[in-house]
Amino acid sequence: MPDVFDRIEWKVREIFGEELVCVHVGDVQECDIKRHPTYSKFREAAISSGVRSAATSRQWESMIAMGRLCDLDGGDTWRLVILDCIIPCFRSLSVRVSRDFQVEREEVRSAMVAAALEVWVSTATGVSPRQVRDRMVKAAFDAAFRVGNATSSEWPMDDVDMLNQTEIFALDPTLKMSSIIDLGGIRDTDVLEQLRGERVGALFQTQGHSTVIKEFHAALRSGTRSGSVGQARISRLSRSWISDPNLYYYVSDLYPSFIGLREAASVMGIAESAAHRLIRAGQFPFPAARSGRGYKISVKALMHFKDIPDAIVHADDVDNGALHAGGE
Template identity: 60%
Template sequence: MQWSPGSRRGLAWVTAEIGVLAMSDIFDEIERGVRKAFGADPVCVHVGNVMECEIKRHPVYPRLRAEAIRAGVRSAPSSRLWESLIAMGRLSDLDGDDTWRMAVLDCIVPAFRGVSTRIARDFRVEREEIRSDMVATALEVWAATAQGVPPRHVRDRMVKAAFEVAFQRGRSRIPEYSTDDIEVFSEPETTARGSGLRASSIIDINSIRDAHVAEQIRGERLGALFQRLGIIEFVRGFHDDLRTGRRAGTVSRTVAMSGARSLISSPGLYYYASDLYPSFIGLRDAAGVMGISETAAHRLVRAGEFPFPVARAGRSYKVSVRALMLFKDIPDAVVHVDDIESGALHVSRAARY
């Protein structure tokens, strides 16, 4: 029995196998799974990628976990650490990856160990059942606090709810919280990315039944847009990196599974349109895209009412570009370098005549 927390089945595994884990210790299983996911490399709790982070010193996961356990929510620095942990969990959720969500849980469950042991002893109930209920309840609170709750308060709510359900289990000695229904904890699969770049064409891509034709038109429209904006040379540089192997296509595996067009030069030359943008931008720039002031954006972040999670990097905030695109309904289309360049070529030729 293995758990891969970096995959979409990680959270479902924790909840679906919760009865089986009565024979083991769910806390230990979570810790082992998260450590395996992060490995021995440094981890970044600010923007998720060590290479993209402005803060150059990053701990390995066990050290980060130890710091988070010690910190709690007692001081401003520790509050910032937990704010970053919660934000990374939320951002990972948007990408369909529960690794950071489970890391948040892994940093919390040490507070559950002593309580669960005492309740099991005093009320003569199975300790593993109590721990399973505590984990399930903490994850339920995680889902319920996705909006409207400042990140610095999420940890406290998860801990409080877990403690309450543990004592209820002890007093009643009857399971009150079912862990059979994993739909409470697992999110539906993300729909296919992108609805097609409309540009100036009168053709509605959504009405095209041939997926390969729609894909080609989508890429050519985006290439035409890049040509008009005057950034096609930058895009070609990105394409050269893909062709020479200096950069790997981000969706080659997905395309290979879905079936790429047979005449395309290489499925490894597919990528998401968002790959051309930086992964994160500052809160000021994000506020400009959203049409609000930076002051209003800060106020929304502090109140936990910002429409999507932001990452904390030192004293500043970073906004995920993909999350911003999702909020603004900007399609993150899967495109191929040949289609992009073909669309740009059409525009450049038309401009000559």
């Protein structure tokens, strides 16, 4: 079934076909510039320049101007063109949100388009044309996650589930949650704590990262590395009396402390180029550490930004989950 993304694309193709497109005055015959692309070439260039640097793109500035003029005339052609040239950067996120939050893809995509159009209307005055495209993209990304979060809140979700929803597994960006136990309906805090750790172990085992757990736990048990959870916090845990309380740690300890800006931008739902622009403008939501010619982003800071709790687990529970998932 075609969704709103497809319908917009088909509508624009129906309008332009393979005719030449003028973004200067809207009419090839009246334009002083004699060389114009077909719509397919025009769209390809617009998508490319939008991803790289929409805020400095003359093409996008002209597209926004044409959209406003079209609105004044009561038409919607150029507004559809703008959406058609933005939608390609919506597609992968809409698929990921639909899959990870178990929500209909059409619902996600409709919300993204509606949010982008709301920004289009609200930025008609008082906003530089060069900022409109990026604001539309950001609003659409935020809307996609709102749809996902609204749906996922209908049933219990533990910390590890939320980590998976945002794909913050820095060891492997494609890592997905693979659970052997359903935590829904369990209210015993001791059992929840134990199963949370077992799910982490099962996850890493089934994804082929058991070595990460083994090496980390060996360092904990040998004393070459201490648990990252403070004693005051441990004393409040429901099962602090089991085994060695020093073997409690945060799940984030299994990941590198920092990841690259590209991976961080993906988790945030924005393009890497947009992240660079935010950093240069001093508007990035948390510190970005300069590393050579690039940036490194703190995983914990990113988790805080995304409101992802950093689960506390015990090494014994994680080991048990890994053994179970491995069939031992």
